[in-house]
Amino acid sequence: MISITSAELNYLVFRYLHESGFTHSAFAFGYEAGINKSTIDGNLVPPSALFTFVQKGIQYLELEANLSGTNADMDDDFSFLQPLDLITKDPYELQRIIKAKKENLQKDRLEENGKHNEDTQVNELEHTQEREEKKGREKEQEPGKETIEKDREHEKGKEKEKAHQDHIINGEKCEDKFVMEYEENGTLGPEPMDISTNTMSLPCDISSHDVTILEGHTSEVFTCAWSPSGLLLASGSGDSSARIWTIADGPGSSSSQNGPLNVVVLKHFRGRTNEKSKDVTTLDWNGDGTLLATGSYDGQARIWSGDGELRNTLNKHKGPIFSLKWNKKGDYLLSGSVDKTAIVWDIKTGEWKQAFEFHSGPTLDVDWRNNVSFATCSTDGLINVCKVGENRPIKTFLGHQGEVNAIKWDPTGSLLASCSDDYTAKIWSLKQDKYLHDLKEHIKEIYTIRWSPTGPGTNNPNQQLLLASASFDSTIKLWDVELGRLICSLNGHRDPVYSVAFSPNGEYLASGSMDKCMHIWSVKEGKIVKTYSGNGGIFEVCWNKEGDKVAACFANNVVCVLDFRM
Template sequence: MGVSKSPTTPSTATQTNYSRKHGRDDGINGVSNAGATGGGGGSGSGTSHKRRKKTVSGADGDMLMTDGFPETPVALAEEPRVTNGCSVGVQVEDIVEITVVDSVILGQEDKNILICAWNPIHSNVLATASQDSIARIWNVPIDATSLTAIQNKVILHDPSSSPNRDVTAIRWSPQGDLIATGSYDGQTRIWTTDGLLRHTLPPHHGPVIALKWNKLAETLLSLSCDGKVIAWDALTGQAEAATDMDWISERQFAVCGNGGSVGIYDLDHEGSLKANASHSGEVNCLVWDECSERLASGGEDGDVLIWEKPTKILQPFKFHGHTEAVVSLCWQPISSSSSSPQPTKRILASASNDCQVRLWDVVSKTCINILNSHDDPVEKISFSPSGTRLASSANSRVIIWNTETGSITHVYDGLKGRRKNGKLVTAGGDTDTGIGDISWDESGARVAIGGGETKVHVLTPASPPAILSLQQQQLLK
């Protein structure tokens, strides 16, 4: 984005801006600025204002105003000429010119230093970065002069083959013991204060333009011109990729990731509104319930967490029961015939690597059923639109349950002919038999399953079950 330059202003306006920048009063010696224009005092074309009465100190040293309301601020065009000692106008101290001799110039040997950042803890430590793929950490004493030998540590980046080697972003950790740098070639790196490389992070597809640490310096965010933000684990150098997300309102959404936390974000605010790490491991899934305004999350720890007020700082309620990771969650749809806005039961289903599907009533905070007929870790679950049936999948096998009784109504095994004693027998190399998704149609008459050797099957759980693959449907048309 280009920067437009302001036209040259007279010295009077410059000095006035100087005094305003440094918080000087609009009037001095009892005369308001609005009362004078040009070089005059209380006369001239401007409107006269009465002099402010002298103030006296109160008992506690505070200044007591003896007249009423503050005067109306004046426009810039009505401000008077600035003087250096007259009793009229705005007084300023004599301007002191800082010369090159009085300044400390660093990095004269570097090419076009672009950015610099003081250490947030150690006030003498300054970092700089330049276009020649070099960053430096300087020790600049408070009494340093142009003749002082300033110590520095060179952080020499190993640029890519691209001729654009600029170091484009630099950021100290809040504790001041780590420094992150980003480059034009998309690379992000983390260094120690000794200039030692700790992590080289996989590159963005564009220049890194911003870096930001969290308060504990456990996670580093990198923003690139490729439009992506990546959260990095500063201890391992691994990206903390998001594993699931869901909208909770028109402007807010929830995100979970392998860092073990659930974060709430708002499109109108920068950063998360709230982040909570109540799970003891990676969070695999989350789902929002608009009816009860609850957020559910499931993690590697086997727990299901219910967030009553996700946008506020409240501890979630935990459901314990699964012995392995929770991989899928879904809320039971509210029947269209229900007239109660707040049903007495609110059912959540959870699927786990322990081969179980559990049904929880989040109102009474109890487990009301355990669906336990899969021989393999459950991959996906999905309620029918009416909520009366639930489909679950594991290793190309789909079971459809009656949610009221917990009984099985239909079973579909896409690889039945390739199993022996319940175990899959594959000829040749490994075969992807996982089911990536389950989707009911609007009427609840059919359910589609995707994945499992890249084929999609449409099931009609009637009696007897009618099963058609998409390929077969195409032949019938």
């Protein structure tokens, strides 16, 4: 009889949370359970281990229940299977074992009750003959009924065929009108679009020649970001490292980047490579792309040069860092941690400038409004707007009924968007205490939000400003910010969506999901124009500054770079 220790179970739960995308919960659980002290080699634990373990346990109980459904006499502790069988044998093998055993029992039972079964068959035959004779008498009484029914069916067939043809014709007319209204107005009148890939979208798989797979990480890749200065792509992983990849211009290759990979490994550990306390949870490039900041599960922020030199280690947080952002000027770095605080770091001195301790729960996200003021959000449901040098928040927004997962300022810094576990996204203004708009179309938790790079303050000032929200309900929704109403719902994923990113020109939206697919959507038409299927859930997607490459980081330890051309 096999057994499992509490430490092993804790590790399986930790891995399940990570693989399912519940990164905040995973870090909090791992911190309290002491996963960083575990001696388990994570590289030996297969993906979905906890799910497989539980699933096979359920199968085991189900098989035993099926077994006990017979009237065969057996000891209370009798079992056809041993727990080890559940780990080592395929479910089909287990089913064959049980099936063979049950067939033998049933065979014995049938032999003992053969006479009873034979009598039953005779009775059924007599009843069948009686029913046939009755039907014959009914047919004699109604000789024309069968012909009438056939004529009716024939007429119904004609009506269905005509209705089907009318439906197709009307469908084509409606679809043309539908697309035309969206293209002319950007909205669809009183009712929002509800895009379905089954009817409206014609996905085009991205060719393997346009995909570069970057291999080297030995655990899930949680985050990635392009340098604003060129062809450098940074990635952060659960293997206690970040990497800076130099991506060649032009098409990719079907398996991995040709020749020796031009990559710099940024090690966050000393000694063991599976120290979970060193997981890289977040990263961000400064404005000119010369410095990369990484946040880690060990509570430290690190500053690296573009060629991988460690410039500084920023140490004050007492728990994992969930988010960090450079201000536009590049003189301050802002970090948010599970220790409930946000800290502004002075990059020139390498010291912390100010700590902000205003939340009662872990700080989940931070975002600069300008070079000196910023917003923070927390599991406590609050959003604080703070300013360097001020000892209290200059504004606190209350309204969410659950954890606030992400916050983002619009391109002008006048509007703040937030999303929460309460299934809503909200838009706020410093000019008033209550939210401007309460966006309530999702039916599950909203994990992230993104503003489009359009409207005032952007390189595309003549285009409408939009907000995109991505949810556990597997949809992405695009919102009219001025009216606070839904423009369209993008329904193409089958599992939670954890990341969305607009292309630099605002014409396309990339989305990554736990269904292992990355879709690229036309924002104007609301349909999928490109799609790529990988071998693991996707944690983040991002565009390069030219808008011709999209990177995605996967749970199966790889980063994919996709060449995008329309």
